[in-house]
Amino acid sequence: MRTHRYRITVLGGLTETYREVFGDFRVEPNGVKTTLTGELDQSGLYGVLHRIQMLGLELVELVRLTDHPG
Numbered sequence: 911m912r913t914h915r916y917r918i919t920v921l922g923g924l925t926e927t928y929r930e931v932f933g934d935f936r937v938e939p940n941g942v943k944t945t946l947t948g949e950l951d952q953s954g955l956y957g958v959l960h961r962i963q964m965l966g967l968e969l970v971e972l973v974r975l976t977d978h979p980g
Contacts, residue, residue, distance in 0.1 A: 911952055913951045914974050914977060915947070915975040916955060917947045918972050920943065920962060923944055
């Protein structure tokens, strides 16, 4: 299955434990929000959305970033 690069923004900061849960992402705190960026296939995307839900985090934004040829 094809992968795409995604930027996922959640409300709040992430504790060290939560950062470990999202260890496969670049985690960037930004004030009251945290941005997770990573490469996912469709199954992986649903998996990370499930992780966000199970941890009780509020999803603010989900963006599939532009694919670059090559």
